[in-house]
Amino acid sequence: MTEYLTLSMLLFSIGAVGVLVRRNAIVVFMCVELMLNATNLAFVSFARQHGNLDGQVAAFFVMVVAAAEVTIGLAIIVSIYRTRRTTSVDEANLLKA
Amino acid sequence: MLELSWLLIAIPLAGAALLLTWGKESDRFGHLIATACSAASFVLGLVMFIQLAGRDPEDRSVTETLGTWIDAGAFHVEFSFTFDTLSSLFVLLITGVGTLIHVYSIGYMAHDPRRRRFFAFLNLFIAAMLTLVLAADYLVLFLGWEGVGLASYLLIGFWQHKPSAAAAAKKAFVLNRVGDLGMALAIMTMFAWFGTTSIAAVNAQVHSVSGNVATALGLLLLLGACGKSAQFPLQAWLLDAMEGPTPVSALIHAATMVTAGVYLVVRSHDVFDASPTARNFVIAVGFITLLAGAWIGCTKDDIKKALAGSTMSQIGYMMLAAGLGPAGYAFAIFHLLTHGFFKANMFLGAGSVMHGMNDDVDMRHYGGLSKAMPITFYTFGIGYLAILGFPGTSGFFSKDKIIEAALGHNIWVGLAALLGAGITAFYMTRLMLMTFFGQKRWREGVHPHESPAVMTVPLVILAALSLLAGVMALGDWIEEWLEPATGHPVHHELAVPIWVVTVIVLVVVAAGVALAWVLYGRREIADTAPADSEVSVFTRAGRAELYGNNVNDALVGRPATHLTRALVWADAKVIDGLVSGSADRIGEISGELRKPQTGFVRSYALMVLGGALVVLLGLLAVTLA
Amino acid sequence: MTAFWILAPVMVLAAIGLIFARKAVHAALCLAVVMICLAMLYAAQGAPFLFAVQIIVYTGAIMMLFLFVLMLVGVETTDSVVETIKGHRAAAAIVGILFALVLTTAIAQSVSAAVVGLGEANANGNVHGLASLLFTEYVLAFEFTAALMIVAVLGAMVLAHRERLVDPPTQAELQARRMRDYAETGKHPGNAPTPGVFARHNAVDTPALLPDGTPLPESVPGTLVSRHQFEVHDAADVTRVVGEISASDIDPDERPVTTEKPDVPESGTDEEDRA
Helix, strand or coil, X not given: CHHHHHHHHHHHHHHHHHHHHCCEHHHHHHHHHHHHHHHHHHHHHHHHHHCCCHHHHHHHHHHHHHHHHHXXXXXXXXXXXXXXXXXXXXXXXXXXX | CHHHHHHHHHHHHHHHHHHHHCCHHHHXXXXXXXXXXXXXXXXXXXXXXXXXXXXXXXXXXXXXXXXXXXXXXXXXXXXXXXXXXXXXHHHHHHHHHHHHHHHHHHHHCCCCCCHHHHHHHHHHHHHHHHHHHHECEHHHHHHHHHHHHHHHHHHHHHHCCCHHXXXXXXXXXXXXXXXXXXXXXXXXXXXXXXXXXXXXXXXXXXXXXXXXHHHHHHHHHHHHHHXXXXXXXXXXXXXXXXXXXXXXXXXXXXXXXXXXXXHHHHHCHHHHHHCHHHHHHHHHHHHHHHHHHHHXXXXXXXXXXXXXXXXXXXXXXXXXXHHCHHHCHHHHHHHHHHHHHHHHHHXXXXXXXXXXXXXXXXXXXXXXXXXXXXXXXXXXXXXXXXXXXXXXXXXXXXXXXHHHHHHXXXXXXXXXXXXXXXXXXXXXXXXXXXHHCCCCCCCCCCCCCCCCHHHHHHHHHHHHHHHHHHHHHHHHHHHHHHHHHHCCCCCCCCCCCHHHHHHHHHHHHXXXXXXXXXXXXXXXXXXXXXXXXXXXXXXXXHHCHHHHHHHHHHHHHHHHHHHHHHHHHHHHHHHHHHHXXXXXXXXXXXXXHHCCCCCCHHHHHHHHHHHHHHHHHHHHHHHHC | CHHHHHHHHHHHHHHHHHHHCXXXXXXXXXXXXXXXXXXXXXXXXXXHHHHHHHHHHHHHHHHHHHHHHHHHHCCCCCCCCCCCCCCHHHHHHHHHHHHHHHHHHHHHHHCCCCCCCCCCCCCCCHHHXXXXXXXXXXXXXXXXXXXXXXXXXXXXXXXXXXXXXXXXXXXXXXXXXXXXXXXXXXXXCCCCCCCCCCCCCCHHHCCEECCCCCEEHHHCCHHHHHCCCXXXXXXXXHHHHHHHHHHCCCCHXXXXXCCCCCCCCCCCHHHHHHC
């Protein structure tokens, strides 16, 4: 059980680092997906740990939300690309103080 | 009709409102409307006066309440007017002399493009002044008090294109504010002690409080009176106020408004009766102003300023009389009335002279005008005799009474009044000689001519009044008439018979005339004034208006300027420094905090992850512990 | 556990590859590997339904969406190696490693109870068990996901939609504009010149030559330019290559000659057509 969870944590951390270091918005998105998947793995593992299916249901919902999120996120990326001709997250820096 | 006091005020007020709001088309007849308003008010006042005279002496006071003005908790002010013996005389003086001056102004201001406005202001003044004298409540009186101040300001600065006129108006306004402050404080004191500001109630209750309160009240009222009546120490504005049109000087700054202080003191006589200290202050103020005004009048070459000095001096007489208590109230009012006639007469005469001399006011440019302006000369001459106290003229009766009363009160005060009479004779003779006698010192291109009838008729009427107003003193009528309002007069027994006093006064006056004759009648008068360095220290002081302006400047003006500069500096450096300094510090801190705000989403994400790490570490620490 | 020990290193490596792949397509492939392996781990952990969903939804739908958007966004999606924010990578690495360590420590500290296993829960089959949970206890959440999906669909439509502010130009207007440009700026009204006149290999990435021998960069398709699969040739290059060609056996006279007019050609027409 611990090894599954450790793998999950590793994947999560790797995904987080990917979000931080990649500049291509699409790749950043992929890293977010990796993080979501890592949590799903944890959910499934916990389901087995506790012997009920609630964890799996949670993972299922995460997948649904992830699908919706990817749809919107990619649509945003596409529309940003259409106006700015770039997908670099560094270019969308209007929040700069 | 005695309850129509409000209408006396409403008529000129409506006239003023009409003229100020009506368009250009009223330029042609606006002055007639104003004059008609003033005359209507006079006629109404006259009818009311006659009705009042027909009543029993105890019954000669009608108070009419228009409604409640202020009703806030314990503070209750009725908008009410009192028509009694005192105010009836004032009503007649104000509307009568006012109407004559309106008529005179039709001629005097004929060529002024803003004549309509001038007449509107005159009507406004009449309305405000009537409010002042008719008020049955100190707060209503204050309304009129401020109204005449406003009218005075507007009319002094009527020729506002002249910087000197604008400055004079401002000066009059500011100095009047000082007096008004005293007046306002007096009203607050009344409310604090008596819970009312009604004149009758205050006068009735003032004897029941301690003498200190009465003294404070009296001094505050005196301060207000000093401001309005140009009495020492607030005398500095009156001479500058001569920048206004001459009819204004005649109406406001000689006959009516400046006497409001005297009216206030007489109206509040119970306050002063309750406090001998306050009364002594009134005497002192009158005493000083009497001599100071006369002194200034001796040295001025500007005919209007010489007359203004005289006005100050004569009001000093009135103040003095008012300060004498019941012995002097009636004489103060009597002199006020006669002075209103003869001084208005002389101011209008001066205006007529200026009218003929192309608005030149320097008496050194006059001379020998008695032939060129006979009517002006004769009417002015009657005013001159009246102010001198020539036997038979109105001034003879009024001034003698005051001097007698002053001698009865205190020998030194009486002697000062006597000396004042001598000085008055001197400077008035000087004025007459320089203006109407001697050789012609006219400037090039000046052709003196008599003024039109519209200006001379009021002069004649006023001259007649100056001559004949003394009838009021016959059989002590004035004292009896005013008794319901000012209380029973007290007569001091003099050490010498009254005719001796009269003779002494006449001798002193004759001495003053003779001295002036020696100095100005027999000698040739230079048509330019000698330089300050060539004249005596007394003349220099008189020309500088006894350094009143310098004193004001040194005592108030300059310290205030320095204080203001210091405050501005403190505001800019200390307070602004503190405020903007802290803002700057915050700005700097923000600038430092801004640096992590790169605008890069990834930096923010890193911070989020770092935060999550910290939270996790915290959780772990708690769990492990 | 065998499957785990085989799959876990693959997944970690693929995940690391996700971070380091320079091209987005490679990253997508790495992610696909992680997802498929994850699906297998689901199967190994008694979640056959999630195994199928993972394959279908994630690897099938979401990954395809990613690839599709990559295709839409085009070729310039390679990341530059240079990090623009100072110290960001080091900080990210440190925080990431610390995060992993802390999480792992936490798990090692907290999970101690024996594994129950899903034998009992999956007694009627995994799908049946999930369904009985989903449609009873979690039915409200399930309905909300339906709303979420609708919103997502609408959102995607709104975001992808582009309002046309003006009517598209008609053929006649385009033609009039071309002629006006020609009159005012001398821009060539005809078709863009075709590349490849100066060709030795794949002719599309080689600019056309004008009759005076200078190359014409506009003749190369824009996509190749943005992909840097095209090098701008200057006159010196042309001279060099012509020299090389002359040195070979080809007769210079038989060199293909362009039929383009010597005007300054234009390249904007196709863009306008696209607009």
